[in-house]
Amino acid sequence: MERLGGLRQTPVSDRPRLNVECWSDTESGAHDLAALTRALVGALPGVRDGVTVYRVTEVGGPQWLPDSATSSPRYAFAVEVHMRGKETYARG
Secondary structure, eight states: EEEEEEEEETTTTTEEEEEEEOOOHHHHHHHHHHHHHEEEEEEEEETTTEEEEEEEEEEEEEOOOOOOOTOOOEEEEEEEEEEOOOOOOOOO
């Protein structure tokens, strides 16, 4: 998973755009992994380790995208995750 961009909504909330890539030994394996990952990412809304995830918006559906460097089977999709951070305190 890699951040492609996205905007800070407020001083305490962010909306990163993430690229999710799923590799496997076979095209069907990469497809199945992407489907599972898509479902898990879609289930993120809620509080996760003190971070509130408001919603996940798919901005690019799964696509067949063989890895050009290795020719490995790969599927990819992109999402925006709207979240609110948690407070952290610097310790001195």
